[in-house]
Amino acid sequence: MSSILTKPTSALEKAMNGEELSFKDGVDLLKNESLFLLGNAANHIRKEICGENVTFVSSYYLNYTNICAASCQLCAFYRKEKDDDAYTLSNEQIIKRAEMAIEELKATELHIVGGFHPKLGLEYYEGMFKSVKARFPNVVIKALTPAEIFFISRVTKNSVREVLVRLKEAGLDALPGGGAEIFNKSTRDKIVLGKCSGEEWLNTAEEAHKIGLRGNCTMLFGHIETPEDVVDHIIRLRELNKKTGGFTTFIPLKFSLENTQLEKEHIITTESPSTYDLRIIALSRLLLANALQNVSVYWIALGKKLAQVALCYGGNDLVGTAFSEEIFKAAGKPNHTTTDELKFLIKEIGRQPVQRDTFFKSVKSR
Numbered sequence: 151m152s153s154i155l156t157k158p159t160s161a162l163e164k165a166m167n168g169e170e171l172s173f174k175d176g177v178d179l180l181k182n183e184s185l186f187l188l189g190n191a192a193n194h195i196r197k198e199i200c201g202e203n204v205t206f207v208s209s210y211y212l213n214y215t216n217i218c219a220a221s222c223q224l225c226a227f228y229r230k231e232k233d234d235d236a237y238t239l240s241n242e243q244i245i246k247r248a249e250m251a252i253e254e255l256k257a258t259e260l261h262i263v264g265g266f267h268p269k270l271g272l273e274y275y276e277g278m279f280k281s282v283k284a285r286f287p288n289v290v291i292k293a294l295t296p297a298e299i300f301f302i303s304r305v306t307k308n309s310v311r312e313v314l315v316r317l318k319e320a321g322l323d324a325l326p327g328g329g330a331e332i333f334n335k336s337t338r339d340k341i342v343l344g345k346c347s348g349e350e351w352l353n354t355a356e357e358a359h360k361i362g363l364r365g366n367c368t369m370l371f372g373h374i375e376t377p378e379d380v381v382d383h384i385i386r387l388r389e390l391n392k393k394t395g396g397f398t399t400f401i402p403l404k405f406s407l408e409n410t411q412l413e414k415e416h417i418i419t420t421e422s423p424s425t426y427d428l429r430i431i432a433l434s435r436l437l438l439a440n441a442l443q444n445v446s447v448y449w450i451a452l453g454k455k456l457a458q459v460a461l462c463y464g465g466n467d468l469v470g471t472a473f474s475e476e477i478f479k480a481a482g483k484p485n486h487t488t489t490d491e492l493k494f495l496i497k498e499i500g501r502q503p504v505q506r507d508t509f510f511k512s513v514k515s516r
């Protein structure tokens with residue numbers, strides 16, 4: 151790795167001049183550029199594109215089932231139907247949680263995801279969204295990742311488009327970006343089992359965008375991926391967003407090791423170092439630049455202190471409160487916060503907190 155005093159590479163100069171970076175540029179930057187210069191450039195570009203505001207959303211995470219037909223090596227959350235702690239929430243339980251989320255915690259968004267339940271029909275999801283909207287018409291339902299939508303289309307023998315149209319009619323407002331993991335097939339096949347391919351994830355997201363369902367996009371890093379996998383993944387998202395404009399933000403998700411098969415089989419023994427995490431955030435900003443305005447810092451996976459640093463390495467959004475998050479919690483990540491704490495973390499690094507909605511419009515704190 152080059153030292154702080156090294157001159158910037160031509161790729162970094164291209165980024166600073168507002169030129170779009172190529173695959174080769176991205177790989178060069180991730181492998182060879184000094185962290186200091188990478189972070190400095192990303193912070194500069196973030197300032198130009200997003201200014202000094204740091205956004206966050208008040209969201210409540212609702213995991214409707216942990217039963218999953220897949221068995222991903224990276225996952226500590228899933229259970230099989232026979233397991234004692236397997237669950238699927240009923241409509242009544244979902245409404246109760248929604249009441250708490252909206253009335254007590256003042257969430258503006260319900261982030262609803264779960265395992266790939268092999269026996270739930272479309273009616274289950276339609277019933278859930280209709281009941282929530284009947285009770286709380288103004289809450290944003292951000293539910294079902296492209297990976298879940300793809301699975302539901304296969305199980306219910308409907309096309310992806312038919313599933314999306316029916317769920318939108320039932321009240322679905324936006325899609326979360328999970329399940330993308332890493333698109334490159336040879337790496338993906340080693341960490342997921344029974345999930346859609348990278349191409350299927352991208353095609354499903356594109357179908358959603360076509361009918362006006364926007365959503366975020368993610369990448370799981372810090373497992374067995376190569377620099378080429380990272381750059382390929384981000385560029386594929388960039389190219390799709392240039393076509394559809396359907397992504398609200400990019401959220402690089404740091405892999406959490408505890409209780410996963412990758413840990414149990416000693417395939418991975420430690421989580422990625424903070425220096426690597428910061429390189430990923432900075433590179434994301436440089437590769438996406440104007441093609442996708444928001445780069446989110448997921449404090450649950452990074453920890454609150456590193457999340458603050460990541461906001462100075464290209465990030466402009468702290469994602470949100472993520473009340474009641476269970477998936478990273480299952481992999482050993484504590485997740486309690488409040489809107490006041492998020493505001494404090496942002497102010498502590500000299501930036502301006504702005505509460506946003508799912509679509510990055512500012513909302514008044516309630």
Ligand code: SF4
Pocket residue numbers: 218219220221222224225226227228264265266342343345
């Ligand atoms: S990551 Fe998702 S699809 Fe894979 S096992 Fe876990 S819940 Fe199932």
